[in-house]
Amino acid sequence: MTVSTIYYSASLSPWKASLKPLLTSGNWSADWQAFSALSEVPVGALTLMLDSDLTHDEQPLVGARRVLMLVEHWSLEASLKWSALGAEACESQKDHERIAGCLVFMLSQRDMSRVSAQESDHMLQTVIDAVPIPIFFKDELHVYRGCNQAFSQHIGLPVEKIVNHSVYDVAPKHLADIYYEADQNLLASGGKQVYEAKVKSSSGEESEIEFNKAVFYKKNGDKGGQVGAMLNITERNQLMRQLERASLTDPLTGIGNRREFDIAVKRARELSLPEASPSLLIIDIDHFKQINDEFGHDGGDQALQFIVKTLQSVLPNQGSLYRIGGEEFYLLLEQTSLEAAHEFAEHIRAYLPTQPFIFRGVRLNITMSIGVVELNAKKSLDGMLKQVDQALYQAKHLGRNRVCLAKA
Numbered sequence: 001m002t003v004s005t006i007y008y009s010a011s012l013s014p015w016k017a018s019l020k021p022l023l024t025s026g027n028w029s030a031d032w033q034a035f036s037a038l039s040e041v042p043v044g045a046l047t048l049m050l051d052s053d054l055t056h057d058e059q060p061l062v063g064a065r066r067v068l069m070l071v072e073h074w075s076l077e078a079s080l081k082w083s084a085l086g087a088e089a090c091e092s093q094k095d096h097e098r099i100a101g102c103l104v105f106m107l108s109q110r111d112m113s114r115v116s117a118q119e120s121d122h123m124l125q126t127v128i129d130a131v132p133i134p135i136f137f138k139d140e141l142h143v144y145r146g147c148n149q150a151f152s153q154h155i156g157l158p159v160e161k162i163v164n165h166s167v168y169d170v171a172p173k174h175l176a177d178i179y180y181e182a183d184q185n186l187l188a189s190g191g192k193q194v195y196e197a198k199v200k201s202s203s204g205e206e207s208e209i210e211f212n213k214a215v216f217y218k219k220n221g222d223k224g225g226q227v228g229a230m231l232n233i234t235e236r237n238q239l240m241r242q243l244e245r246a247s248l249t250d251p252l253t254g255i256g257n258r259r260e261f262d263i264a265v266k267r268a269r270e271l272s273l274p275e276a277s278p279s280l281l282i283i284d285i286d287h288f289k290q291i292n293d294e295f296g297h298d299g300g301d302q303a304l305q306f307i308v309k310t311l312q313s314v315l316p317n318q319g320s321l322y323r324i325g326g327e328e329f330y331l332l333l334e335q336t337s338l339e340a341a342h343e344f345a346e347h348i349r350a351y352l353p354t355q356p357f358i359f360r361g362v363r364l365n366i367t368m369s370i371g372v373v374e375l376n377a378k379k380s381l382d383g384m385l386k387q388v389d390q391a392l393y394q395a396k397h398l399g400r401n402r403v404c405l406a407k408a
């Protein structure tokens with residue numbers, strides 16, 4: 001016998017007399033209490049609460065889990081509204097005995113814990129469906145036990161073709177193999193798993209996905225399966241790559257900046273063979289201030305772009321150009337001896353002035369001064385950069401438009 005309290009709304013008062021003996025027959029023993037909040041409800045309502053459900057000062061709420069609605073004309077709209085609140089509808093019946101019989105049947109059939117588990121499942125489903133990130137959960141045998149609408153859309157299958165199916169039913173074999181193995185590893189290790197993978201959606205679009213998975217446990221402590229959320233990080237990664245690119249690039253000329261040079265020179269020195277060190281040319285445009293003075297800052301900018309384009313047109317495969325300051329450039333030549341670098345420096349020094357820079361009809365032959373150093377793997381880079389700076393200073397001092405070698 002279950003001891004319960006039945007709260008009823010005022011509109012049910014006329015029915016109470018005939019309902020009471022029927023509802024409290026059989027296994028049910030219940031106290032009847034009028035509940036004022038239920039009077040607000042425009043339809044007859046009964047709510048059945050187990051005494052253990054109520055703490056001292058709690059009141060049953062309209063729309064709480066165990067509300068049974070008795071409605072004369074039950075419209076679909078009303079039905080949806082109340083079932084969304086967790087109430088259960090009882091078919092409209094004028095006949096009190098049949099209504100009561102129906103209620104008794106529902107009450108006696110109802111396993112409260114099962115109902116409340118179903119309702120919390122319903123609540124969970126509503127919540128995960130509202131999340132725009134694909135979410136799924138599988139049991140310990142790798143069978144999908146649930147998913148949200150976003151996951152169903154992502155896979156391109158209706159929920160019923162996913163739930164109770166294995167990963168081999170929803171993904172091509174080569175991907176299913178990967179997912180299955182990842183799932184097995186996670187189940188074996190327990191805890192959480194975060195990894196990135198490129199995934200094609202049902203529309204054929206490839207996305208970069210961050211999988212966030214976690215093992216969940218049954219009440220007895222056994223592993224119950226796993227839950228996964230698929231975060232689309234394509235845009236985030238693209239943005240990060242763009243930011244990374246921008247942080248390494250000179251915006252005016254589009255070539256690498258000092259940061260990129262630092263990375264490149266480190267790599268070139270690590271990869272260098274003892275008999276083939278990299279060499280470095282430090283290039284400074286002569287009298288650049290005069291270009292600015294004559295053509296304005298805009299003309300100066302265009303001159304810098306022209307210089308970069310001209311130098312790049314003659315760069316060998318192992319060469320790369322970086323803008324280090326205003327009109328100062330580094331030209332890194334991988335696996336190039338001092339002699340070969342010197343020869344190349346002389347070549348570009350002579351070549352640049354043969355390509356006149358033309359701005360608003362005015363032609364200008366630009367020259368540059370160059371210092372050259374071989375980047376010996378055993379010497380400090382800072383020390384060698386100072387030496388090549390001095391070589392450049394010497395080239396300027398000797399009258400510009402010339403190449404000087406760093407002193408060993």
Ligand SMILES: Nc1nc2c(ncn2[C@@H]2O[C@H](COP(=O)(O)OP(=O)(O)OP(=O)(O)O)[C@@H](O)[C@H]2O)c(=O)[nH]1
Nearest residue numbers: 284285286287288289290292297298300301326327
């Ligand atoms: N247009 C333009 N000018 C720049 C930029 N960065 C630096 N400059 C200019 O480059 C000029 C460099 O002048 P200086 O360092 O005096 O050298 P210089 O006139 O080239 O003379 P030398 O190097 O001694 O041959 C300055 O007028 C700077 O304003 C830039 O991004 N755009």
